[in-house]
Amino acid sequence: MLPEAKTYDVLIVGLGPAGATAAYELSRAGMSVLGLEKQMHPRYKVCGGGLSVRIDQILDSDFKAVVEHTVYGIQFTYGGQEPFFIESPRPIAYMVMRDRFDHLLVEKARRAGTEVHEDERAVGFLQSPEGVEVTTDRGRYRTKVLIGADGANSIVAQRLFPMRRLHRMPTLESEIGIGQAPVYPGEGKVLIDLGATASGYAWIFPKKERLSIGVAEFRGRAASPKGVFERFVRDEKGLASLEVPQPYGHPLPLYSRRGDMAPVGLVMHRALLVGDAGHLVDPLFGEGIYYAVRSAQIAAASVLGIFHDQRRSLLDYERAVTREIYSEFRIASRVARIVYTFPRLCHRLMHRYQEVINLYYDVLQGRETYQTFFHKAKGVVKASFRELLRETLPLR
Numbered sequence: 001m002l003p004e005a006k007t008y009d010v011l012i013v014g015l016g017p018a019g020a021t022a023a024y025e026l027s028r029a030g031m032s033v034l035g036l037e038k039q040m041h042p043r044y045k046v047c048g049g050g051l052s053v054r055i056d057q058i059l060d061s062d063f064k065a066v067v068e069h070t071v072y073g074i075q076f077t078y079g080g081q082e083p084f085f086i087e088s089p090r091p092i093a094y095m096v097m098r099d100r101f102d103h104l105l106v107e108k109a110r111r112a113g114t115e116v117h118e119d120e121r122a123v124g125f126l127q128s129p130e131g132v133e134v135t136t137d138r139g140r141y142r143t144k145v146l147i148g149a150d151g152a153n154s155i156v157a158q159r160l161f162p163m164r165r166l167h168r169m170p171t172l173e174s175e176i177g178i179g180q181a182p183v184y185p186g187e188g189k190v191l192i193d194l195g196a197t198a199s200g201y202a203w204i205f206p207k208k209e210r211l212s213i214g215v216a217e218f219r220g221r222a223a224s225p226k227g228v229f230e231r232f233v234r235d236e237k238g239l240a241s242l243e244v245p246q247p248y249g250h251p252l253p254l255y256s257r258r259g260d261m262a263p264v265g266l267v268m269h270r271a272l273l274v275g276d277a278g279h280l281v282d283p284l285f286g287e288g289i290y291y292a293v294r295s296a297q298i299a300a301a302s303v304l305g306i307f308h309d310q311r312r313s314l315l316d317y318e319r320a321v322t323r324e325i326y327s328e329f330r331i332a333s334r335v336a337r338i339v340y341t342f343p344r345l346c347h348r349l350m351h352r353y354q355e356v357i358n359l360y361y362d363v364l365q366g367r368e369t370y371q372t373f374f375h376k377a378k379g380v381v382k383a384s385f386r387e388l389l390r391e392t393l394p395l396r
């Protein structure tokens with residue numbers, strides 16, 4: 001006879017930033033929490049490791065111990081040409097290596113009381129009115145609430161949310177060791193190239209001893225992502241002397257919606273999806289870590305809500321995500337449609353209207369939202385056009 005499965009208040013599948021954050025928040029509030037992770041931390045994760053500094057508003061400052069680089073500006077290029085740099089007086093982003101960052105978050109959850117099972121993969125889920133039974137490659141557990149935080153290839157989403165068939169965009173990334181050599185594109189800078197791909201961008205995000213180099217398509221698919229990556233590396237002068245290892249591929253589960261329909265739900269009975277598992281990735285530049293942490297915090301608050309007050313519902317989570325995150329992603333999607341349809345024009349306009357980039361930096365710093373950014377950016381561009389017309393039209 002099978003031994004009786006142990007029951008938890010909350011079981012979390014996947015301990016990346018989303019799962020580790022949910023585990024920490026729920027454990028410190030006194031819930032019994034089991035976190036399952038199929039790998040062993042610290043583990044490598046294909047990721048640029050760029051955190052917009054508004055993460056300061058939602059994470060305790062102890063993560064600064066693993067920040068490798070603080071970024072003050074972006075070097076923009078187009079197919080390796082037409083470079084320009086726009087700097088902010090204040091930091092706009094932090095650079096982390098995901099093995100160290102995620103490990104720090106998992107250890108914090110463990111210290112708060114989460115039972116962490118590493119090297120254990122969740123494989124099956126059975127919903128019941130009381131909760132969910134989870135089978136792994138090592139055992140069986142019962143939980144009152146299940147949180148799917150298992151990333152872009154989420155098995156929780158596949159099994160319990162079969163209607164969620166959303167796009168995942170292909171990406172390729174490689175890490176180049178630079179040892180003690182000076183970082184490229186320079187101290188306090190990252191590089192973004194809108195001309196390297198058909199409808200996406202290529203990046204160089206520097207760390208202490210390496211450069212994370214990648215390419216991602218944001219609309220449509222590249223005929224050969226590997227060809228795009230190789231061309232970017234070849235055309236980018238700063239990489240000429242460096243040996244670039246073969247890139248790894250990983251899907252990017254961008255926020256997407258079909259027509260005017262909102263994305264299919266994030267809650268199914270006693271299960272919910274956070275972070276990449278829920279496609280909570282910014283459709284403009286693919287920022288996902290901030291939203292993984294934030295969605296996990298919102299999810300944890302909703303879960304605590306139903307334990308404390310039976311009239312509350314897990315759907316509070318979905319409503320809060322719609323209010324706080326989807327409202328932002330809808331605007332980011334509109335901006336992305338313009339940028340990736342007219343990348344060359346946008347590259348040149350960004351050079352000309354640097355105030356717009358400064359406004360975008362305000363979004364990264366948490367001083368503006370995408371909604372206020374869009375409104376103000378339109379104002380800047382309209383005013384500049386009016387000025388241009390006045391300058392170029394003959395005086396009567």
Ligand SMILES: Cc1cc2nc3c(=O)[nH]c(=O)nc-3n(C[C@H](O)[C@H](O)[C@H](O)COP(=O)(O)OP(=O)(O)OC[C@H]3O[C@@H](n4cnc5c(N)ncnc54)[C@H](O)[C@@H]3O)c2cc1C
Binds near residue numbers: 046276
């Ligand atoms: C090439 C690339 C570059 C990126 N660059 C950036 C960037 O610079 N900045 C940024 O903000 N975002 C970036 N992102 C997005 C970012 O990596 C993700 O949004 C972020 O990792 C989401 O965190 P998560 O916790 O939801 O998922 P993940 O970090 O993917 O964590 C999921 C965890 O679940 C575990 N898991 C999976 N299946 C199971 C299972 N069955 N059982 C148990 N455990 C399981 C995995 O091992 C993993 O540890 C990038 C993504 C890619 C692909």
